[in-house]
Amino acid sequence: MFVHIRNLAFKYPNSKDNTINDFNLTIDQGEIISILGESGSGKSTILRLIAGLEMPTNGNIMVGDHCMCSNSTFTQPEKRGVGMVFQDYALFPHMTVEDNIKFGLQKWSRKDKKNRVGEVLELVNLEDYRKRYPFELSGGQQQRIALARALAPKPKLLLFDEPFSNLDADLQIRIREELRRIIKSTGVTSIFVTHDQDDSQALADRIVVLREGEVAQVGTAQEILGTDCNFADRMPVKPRVLSRV
Template identity: 45%
Template sequence: MIALSLRHVSKRFARNAQPAVNDLSFDLPAGQILALVGPSGCGKTTTLRLIAGLERPDRGEIFINGRLMASPQVFVPPERRGVGMVFQDHALFPHLTVFENVAFGLRGKPRAQVRETVNTLLEMVGLQALAGRYPHALSGGERQRVALARALAPRPVLVLMDEPFSSLDADMRLEMREQVRGILKEMGATVVFVTHDQEEALFMGDCLAVFNSGRMEQIGAPEAIFHTSATRFVAEFMGDSDFLPGVAVEGGIHTPLGALFQRHPLPAGTPVEVALRADDVDFVPAAENANAVIVERFFRGAFHVYRLRLDSGEVMHAFKAHTLVLPAGARVQARISAEHPLMVFPKGQ
C-alpha cells in the first residue's frame, strides 16, 4: 500500500528565481523509511514541509494514504493531515512537562487512555522517569526522544523528521539513530527523514532519495544509490568519488591510468568521466613507469588513505594497508584495481 504519493510537486519562494522544489514525484510504500538526502538548500526540507502542510505547493498534488492533501485547488491544513513531525530544534513546548508535551496531540481522548498511551511511549523511548520534568532540564538526547514520542503519540499515518539528530553531539548521534530506527521499525511507522549526512541517510533509510538544487536526482535502495549512481552528482555526493577523465572506445574506456574494459552504451569518441572510489585505485612504488606522485598521507588506523596527483593533473585517493608507509613526494605507479564495473558518466553531465 502506498502511504505517501507526490505528483509533479513544485514550490518556488517569493524573491527566489530558482524553484526550491521542482517537479517532484515519488511514491512511498507504508512501513518504509525514506531518507531525503542532499546538500543544504537542495529542497529536501521544503519537501518535508510541503508534505506536512506547513507550505503550500505551487503545482502538483500530494496524497497521504490515497487522500488528496494538496493541489492547486485543495489545501488540507497541517492539523488535519494526520502527520507527526520531529523538528530539527525538537520544538518541545517549554511551558509543558515531558508528559504534557507527549499528551499534547492526544486531545479529546479519555484521560485514562491518554495516560496509558503516553506512558507506553515514554517507556518505549526510555524516559518514564522524566515524565514530570520540563524540557529545559533534559539533555539533548532526551529532548530528541521526547520529540519522537510526541510525534508518534497520535499514531500518525506518516512521521516526518527534519534533520532530527543535527543538534546532537557526534557520539550521541550514532547512539540515537540506532535507537530511533529501532523504535520506528518496531512501530511499523512510515517515515520521511531529511538529512544532509549521506552516512546517516544510508543508515536510516530503507529507501534513499538524493536531492540537488530542487530536483530529485535518484530514488532507490541504499545499495543501488551507492553502487549504481544515476548521475555524476549522486556518485560524488554519496560515494566520495574522484572523477577520472577518459574517452569512450569500442568495448571500453581509455583513461590516463590505462584502458578499462567494460561494456557501455556510449558512442566511441565520447568524452567521459569514470567515478573511482579510494578502494578502486591501487599503486606500487616505482622509479620507472611512474605516473603519479604522493601528495599527502592520512592515517586511518587499520589503513592509510593516500592522495595522489596523476601526471595528467587529476587528484585521486587510494586505500593502502597500514604496513606500507610512503612519504609525500614519492613517485608511484597507479592503476585501477576494481574488479567490478565502474560508473561512467558522459562529460559535462
C-alpha cells in the same frame, strides 16, 4: 502505494527560481525514506510541503486515501494526521514532558491519554522523565521526547527534519540505531531529511538524492551509496566529511 507525490513544485515569494521542481515520489506503507541533499537543495522544503506548512505552486500529495493537496484543495497541517520531529525539537518549554506528549491527544479520554503517554515513554526508554521540563533534559533525551510526542497521536506518516544535527557524533550513532528500531516497531511510514550520508545509510530503506530541487537519484542505500567508503567518485552528493568542511 501509501504516499504518492506527483509533479510537486514550489517557489518562495521572493525567489526567482523554483525551490522544488517537478518532484515525484511514491512510498510504501511502513517504509523509511531518507531525502539526502546538501543545504539549499530544497530537502526541508519538501518536508514542509508534505506537512502542510507550505503551499505548493503545483502538484498533488496523497497520503493513504486522502488528498492532502492538489491545485484545488489544501488540507491544513492540523488536519493531515502527519507527525513531525523538528530540527531543534520544538518541545514546548512551559510544559512538562507529560504535557508535551499529551498535547497532541486533545480528543482522547483522560485514561487513554495517560496510557498512551506511558506507552510512548516506554518506547523511547524515558518512563522516569514524565515530570521533567524540556530544559532539564539532555539533547539526546529531548530528541527522544520529541519523537515520543510525534508518535503519540499515532500519525499516518512521520517526518524528521535533520534529526541528528543537534547531537554530538557519538550520540548520533547510538541514537540513529535506536531510532530505526523504534520506527520499525511502530510500523509508521517515515521520511527524514539529512545532509549526512551515514544517517541515510543507517536508517533508510530507500534514499532519495535531491539536487537543486529535483530528484537526482532514488534507490536503496546499497544502490546509491555502495558499501565501501570511497563515495566521492560515485556520489552525486559530497560525502559527509567534505560537505561539513
